Amino acid sequence: MVAREAAAVATPAEARAAGLDQEDLLLIYRHLLVTRGIEERGHILYRQGKIPGSFYTGRGNEAGAVGVGFAMGLDDVGCPIQRDMGVHIARGTEPWRIFAQYLGRVDGFARGRDGNVHMADFRLGLVAMVSHLPAMAPVAVGAALAFRLRNQPRVAVAWSGDGATSRGDWHEALNFAGVRQLPVVFVIDNNGFAYSTPNALEFPSGRLADRATGYGFEGVVVDGTDVLAVHREARRAIEKAREGGGPTLLEIVTLRMEGHAVHDDAFYVPKGLHEAWAKRDPIERYRAFLAEHVPGFAEERDDAIRLEVKQLLNEAVRRADESPLPDPATVLDGVYVDPAELDAPHHK
Amino acid sequence: MAVRTYLQAISDGLREEMRRDERVFVIGEDVGVYGGAFKVTQGFQSEFGPWRVLDSPLAETAIVGACTGASMMGMRPVAEMQFADFVSCAWDHLVTVAAKQHYRAGSPLPFVVRLPSGGGFSGGPFHSQNPESSFAHIPGLKIVCPSTPEDAKGLLVEAIRDPNPVLYFEHKHLYRRIKGEVPEGDWTIPFGEARVHRAGSDLTIVTWGAMVHTADEAAARAAERDGTSVEVLDLRTITPWDRTAVLSSVARTAKLLVLHEDTRTAGFGAEIAATVAEEAFELLDAPILRVAAPDTPVPFSPPLEKAFIPQVDDVLRAIDRLASY
Numbered sequence: 115m116v117a118r119e120a121a122a123v124a125t126p127a128e129a130r131a132a133g134l135d136q137e138d139l140l141l142i143y144r145h146l147l148v149t150r151g152i153e154e155r156g157h158i159l160y161r162q163g164k165i166p167g168s169f170y171t172g173r174g175n176e177a178g179a180v181g182v183g184f185a186m187g188l189d190d191v192g193c194p195i196q197r198d199m200g201v202h203i204a205r206g207t208e209p210w211r212i213f214a215q216y217l218g219r220v221d222g223f224a225r226g227r228d229g230n231v232h233m234a235d236f237r238l239g240l241v242a243m244v245s246h247l248p249a250m251a252p253v254a255v256g257a258a259l260a261f262r263l264r265n266q267p268r269v270a271v272a273w274s275g276d277g278a279t280s281r282g283d284w285h286e287a288l289n290f291a292g293v294r295q296l297p298v299v300f301v302i303d304n305n306g307f308a309y310s311t312p313n314a315l316e317f318p319s320g321r322l323a324d325r326a327t328g329y330g331f332e333g334v335v336v337d338g339t340d341v342l343a344v345h346r347e348a349r350r351a352i353e354k355a356r357e358g359g360g361p362t363l364l365e366i367v368t369l370r371m372e373g374h375a376v377h378d379d380a381f382y383v384p385k386g387l388h389e390a391w392a393k394r395d396p397i398e399r400y401r402a403f404l405a406e407h408v409p410g411f412a413e414e415r416d417d418a419i420r421l422e423v424k425q426l427l428n429e430a431v432r433r434a435d436e437s438p439l440p441d442p443a444t445v446l447d448g449v450y451v452d453p454a455e456l457d458a459p460h461h462k
Numbered sequence: 463m464a465v466r467t468y469l470q471a472i473s474d475g476l477r478e479e480m481r482r483d484e485r486v487f488v489i490g491e492d493v494g495v496y497g498g499a500f501k502v503t504q505g506f507q508s509e510f511g512p513w514r515v516l517d518s519p520l521a522e523t524a525i526v527g528a529c530t531g532a533s534m535m536g537m538r539p540v541a542e543m544q545f546a547d548f549v550s551c552a553w554d555h556l557v558t559v560a561a562k563q564h565y566r567a568g569s570p571l572p573f574v575v576r577l578p579s580g581g582g583f584s585g586g587p588f589h590s591q592n593p594e595s596s597f598a599h600i601p602g603l604k605i606v607c608p609s610t611p612e613d614a615k616g617l618l619v620e621a622i623r624d625p626n627p628v629l630y631f632e633h634k635h636l637y638r639r640i641k642g643e644v645p646e647g648d649w650t651i652p653f654g655e656a657r658v659h660r661a662g663s664d665l666t667i668v669t670w671g672a673m674v675h676t677a678d679e680a681a682a683r684a685a686e687r688d689g690t691s692v693e694v695l696d697l698r699t700i701t702p703w704d705r706t707a708v709l710s711s712v713a714r715t716a717k718l719l720v721l722h723e724d725t726r727t728a729g730f731g732a733e734i735a736a737t738v739a740e741e742a743f744e745l746l747d748a749p750i751l752r753v754a755a756p757d758t759p760v761p762f763s764p765p766l767e768k769a770f771i772p773q774v775d776d777v778l779r780a781i782d783r784l785a786s787y
C-alpha cells in the first residue's frame with residue numbers, strides 16, 4: 115500500500131490536538147444521532163407509503179460523513195452523495211426540511227422537483243447531488259478553481275462512492291486538481307459494495323487511496339467507524355489544501371449496513387459480514403469513548419442528548435408534514451433562472 | 463402461446479438468444495449476481511456463467527465502449543444501462559464512435575443497449591427519462607420502443623441479430639403491469655413496421671412505448687362516450703420509423719394526433735408531424751396535434767409528475783379537439 119494508514123484517536127487529548135473541545139465532542143455525538151435518526155424515521159415513513167420514489171440510507175457511514183462535515187470551515191463547499199446525511203447535519207441543515215424533501219413537499223430543498231438525497235442547502239455551502247455518479251467531482255474541482263482564481267482561503271470537498279471511482283469523470287477531476295494543485299479534498303465513502311458489486315469487481319488495486327500517487331498528491335486510508343480519526347484526517351487535508359498544499363484523497367472504510375436502497379435486502383453480502391461490522395457500529399463506538407472520557411456523560415448527558423434529538427425529530431416530521439404538496443400548475447416554474455435569484459451567499 | 467409479462471418476455475428473448483448463439487453475452491452493472499436492477503437477467507449467471515453475464519464496474523463508457531470493441535471482433539454483446547438516464551454517460555461513445563463506425567470504416571457493430579426508461583413512480587429527474595428522441599437525431603443508431611410482451615420479445619431478438627448498434631428502450635412502467643400472449647420458438651419482428659394497436663376511422667394517434675396504453679384507454683373511453691372511432695398506431699421502432707403506415711392511416715382518418723412521454727420541443731413527434739405536413743397536407747382535415755410532456759426535467763413529487771406525464775384525460779381533450787374540428 116502506498117497510501118498512509120491513519121491511526122485511531124484514543125484519547126480526548128488527541129482530539130484536542132485536532133481542535134475539538136468537550137462541547138465539540140458532544141456536538142459530534144448529537145450530529146451522529148440526528149443523522150441516524152433522520153434515516154430511521156425516513157425509513158418508517160417510507161414503509162408507511164408516505165415517501166414517494168425510493169429511499170436510501172447511509173447506515174454505517176454516519177461517522178465518516180459527520181467527521182468530514184465537522185472538519186469543514188464555514189465558507190468551504192461540499193458535494194456530498196447518497197451516504198452522507200451526516201455532512202448535511204454537521205453543517206446545520208434543518209431536519210424538517212429534509213423530511214419535506216423526502217415527502218416531495220414545497221419546503222423540500224428541491225421543492226418537489228427532485229427527491230430523496232438529491233438535496234442540499236446551498237446557503238450552507240452544499241451542492242445537491244445528481245443521480246449520475248460521480249458527476250459532482252468535477253463540479254467540486256470547478257469550485258476549488260474559483261477559490262484559487264479569486265485567492266479565497268476556501269476549500270471544496272468532493273465525495274464519491276467506491277463504485278463511482280470507476281467512471282471517467284472521477285479520473286478527470288483528480289487529474290485536473292492534481293495538475294493545478296487546487297484546494298480540494300476527494301473523499302471516498304468506501305462501504306465495500308456498489309449496489310451488489312463488491313470492491314473486487316470494481317477495481318483491481320488494493321486500496322483506492324493508492325491511486326492518489328498517480329495524480330501527484332497524498333492518499334490516506336481511515337477507519338470510518340472512528341469519527342474522531344475521520345475528523346482529524348479530514349481537517350488535516352482541508353487545512354493543507356487551504357494553505358496551498360493541494361489535494362488529498364481520503365478513503366473512508368466502512369460497510370454499507372443496509373441494502374442499496376430499501377427495496378434491496380443485500381442477499382449478496384457474504385454471511386457474517388454485517389454481524390462483524392455491527393459489532394463496530396460507529397455510534398456505539400463513540401458512545402463508549404464518551405462514556406469513558408467525559409465526566410457525567412453516561413450518567414446524564416447521554417440521556418439528555420437522546421431526548422433532545424428525539425424531540426427535534428418529532429417536531430421535524432410534524433412540521434414537514436404540514437408543508438403542502440406542490441401545485442401542479444407550477445410544473446413549468448424554475449426551468450430557467452430569474453436574475454433576482456442570483457443572491458445566494460455562495461454565488462458572491 | 464404462453465402469457466408473459468413484458469419483463470418476462472424480454473428475459474425470454476434474451477435467454478433464448480443466448481442459448482442459440484454463443485456469441486451473445488450480457489454486460490452491465492449488477493446484471494449477474496443481482497440479476498439486474500429490475501431482475502431482467504435473474505438466473506442468467508447461474509445458467510451462462512460469470513463471463514457471459516458480466517458484472518461490470520460502474521462505468522457506462524466502459525460498458526458501451528466494450529460493446530463496440532467486442533462486436534467489432536465478432537461477438538454480439540447486449541449491454542444493460544441500469545436506467546436509461548445513465549446512457550448520457552455513454553453518449554459521447556455512442557455518438558462519436560459507435561454510430562459512425564460503419565459509415566466511416568465499414569465495420570459493423572452488432573450490439574444492443576437495453577435501456578429501462580420512463581416515469582410514473584416518482585423516480586425524479588434522473589430515473590424517469592425517455593431519451594429516445596435525442597438519439598433519433600443521430601444517424602447510425604437504431605431505436606426500438608416496444609409496448610407489448612410480444613413486441614418486446616420479437617424486437618429484442620431482431621435487435622440482437624441486427625448488425626448495427628441498437629438502442630432498445632424498455633418502459634419500466636410496463637414491466638410487470640402489461641401481460642400478453644407471446645408465441646414460442648424462434649421468430650422476430652422486423653424493424654420499421656408499425657402495428658395497428660386499435661383500428662379506427664375518425665382520427666389517428668401515432669405513439670409508442672407506454673403511451674400506447676394511455677392512447678388505447680383514451681380511445682376506449684372516447685368510443686364508449688360518443689362513438690368516436692380512434693385508430694392507435696404503435697410505431698414500435700423510431701429508427702427506422704414506418705412512414706407508410708402513418709401516411710396510410712392518415713389518408714383514411716384525415717386527422718392526426720402524435721403522443722409521446724418525452725418532452726415536447728424537438729421530440730420525435732415533431733418529426734412525424736413535419737413529415738405528414740410535407741407529404742399529406744391535402745389529406746388533412748385538421749391541424750396535427752401533439753400531446754407530450756412539458757419542457758421541464760421530470761419532476762419527483764407526485765402531483766408534479768402527474769402534471770408532467772401525459773394522462774388519459776390529456777389525450778381525451780386532444781381527441782375532442784380533433785373530433786370536433
Ligand SMILES: Cc1ncc(C[n+]2csc(CCOP(=O)(O)OP(=O)(O)O)c2C)c(N)n1
Nearest residue numbers: 245246247275276277278307308309544548
Ligand atoms: C453513472 C451512474 N450509473 C449507474 C448508477 C446507478 N447506481 C446508483 S448508486 C450505484 C452504486 C454506487 O456505488 P458506490 O459508488 O460504491 O456508492 P454506494 O452507493 O455504495 O455508497 C449505482 C450503480 C448511477 N447512479 N450513476
